[in-house]
Amino acid sequence: MCPGICIYANILENISLGLIAFDTKEKTVVFQNKTAINLFKTITPKDYRALSAVLFPEKIENIQLEDIPSPKTLKYDDRLLGYSIYSVSNGYLWLLISDITDKARLESIAEATNMMNNAGYIFLGIRHEIGNPLNSLKMALSVLQKNINRYSSKDILKFLDRSMYEISRMEYLLKSLKNFNMFEKLHIRNVDLSSFMGNFFPLVKNDFEKRNIKIKTIFSPNVKCAFIDPRILQQVMLNIMINACDALHGSERPEIVVTMNKKESLIWINITDNGCGITLEQQKNLFRPFYTSKPQGTGLGLSLTKKKLAQMNGNISISSVKNKGTTVTISVPEGQNNNIGIA
Structure with a gap:
């Protein structure tokens, strides 16, 4: 019929x-x-x-x-x-x-694993970095304690200002640990990128130096701020830096170059390494869930990164040449100069 x-x-x-x-x-x-x-x-x-x-x-x-x-x-x-x-x-x-119960569960497990791997780098960076402001704070307070009766109010205020500055540095480092909470809601705001990058790179610098990896930064002066959740951008950049570090294993002169420019209403961040690179066939599958070339990889790192950036109206793309290196390009919305938050 x-x-x-x-x-x-x-x-x-x-x-x-x-x-x-x-x-x-x-x-x-x-x-x-x-x-x-x-x-x-x-x-x-x-x-x-x-x-x-x-x-x-x-x-x-x-x-x-x-x-x-x-x-x-x-x-x-x-x-x-x-x-x-x-x-x-x-x-x-x-x-x-x-x-999608099983898919969501696998994504959560992969994201938790990803967070733990990133947290390892953060802990190493904090262990090294927190010593500097702590020693400076201890020295300032020690000098102030010994000379409290001789110093003028102006001199005392200088030492207190210095102490408060070092405390704020430690607060940022400790906040970096708190930020590794995958269940927190997005908090998108205007973020000073100069401050963000200045706080981010010390967290990874020590570990990368141990591997003889040189990090070079080139930031355009017209880049001021972005409209982002700084916690998300921190985790995204950490993922990319760790991938670049893995790709540089065995390189004679390992180097990562990070550039930042503004074009129209977007901020463009390029992270380039001179590592092993990947084939065109591999590039086609990079953002496919569960695809990985690493023995211990989950295959969800880049797909989660893309997902997080999309939540901030951002994007990510990757270009690579086998045996020459890889460039990861991130784009995020430009922020407003007024009401800038410190990352």
Whole structure:
């Protein structure tokens, strides 16, 4: 009777992706395949009211084409579901649903592993860097203590100002540890990039120097600030620096060059190494989840990096030549000079 339509209906009925079609005018579910039925086992199949209440808490009748959110996630019956909504005609909505519980769990594990690897570098940097302001603070307070009765108020104030400056340096280092919390919400603001970079590189410098890796920075004077979450940019740059460090293993004169420029309304950060490089075929798969060339790699480092940058309206691209080196380019929105925050 309906060979063409029935063939397609049978295909849709048996695919592993959940499909639900809503007729919002008649208030009926015109189609729900087996996968969608299994995903919502506690709801009677094609129960318009129950399904719409779960999937459209804002009321399905009020949804307009321009208001349709896509994609969305839903916690249902101890599972995490991901779904996208499409308007196929006036009054009809199609939902494509999949169970992303395992994918989200693997991403969380990979991100936790990634955070721990990065935290190792941060701890090494802090152990070395915190000694400098601590010694300076100890010296300043020691001199002040011995001469408190001889110094003028002006001299005492100088020593206190110096002490407060060293304390603020230690506060930043300790804050760097607090920032390694993958569950914190984004806090995007105007950030002084000169200050950010000045605080970032001491965290990795000591470990890179032990490996005889030279770090060279070239920052354009017209770069002032970016509209970012500094915690995210710190983790992104740390990921890239660690990858560059791995690529430089065995190089005769290992070097990483970091440049920063402004073009139109974007800040461009280039991180270039003269390491082993990668092939064109490898470059095609770099941002593909679970792809890795490292024996202990998770294959999610770069995909997570891209995801984090996208949350800040940023982007990342990679160009490389085998046996010559790699350049990673990050772009983030330029910030406003007024109301600049110190990273």
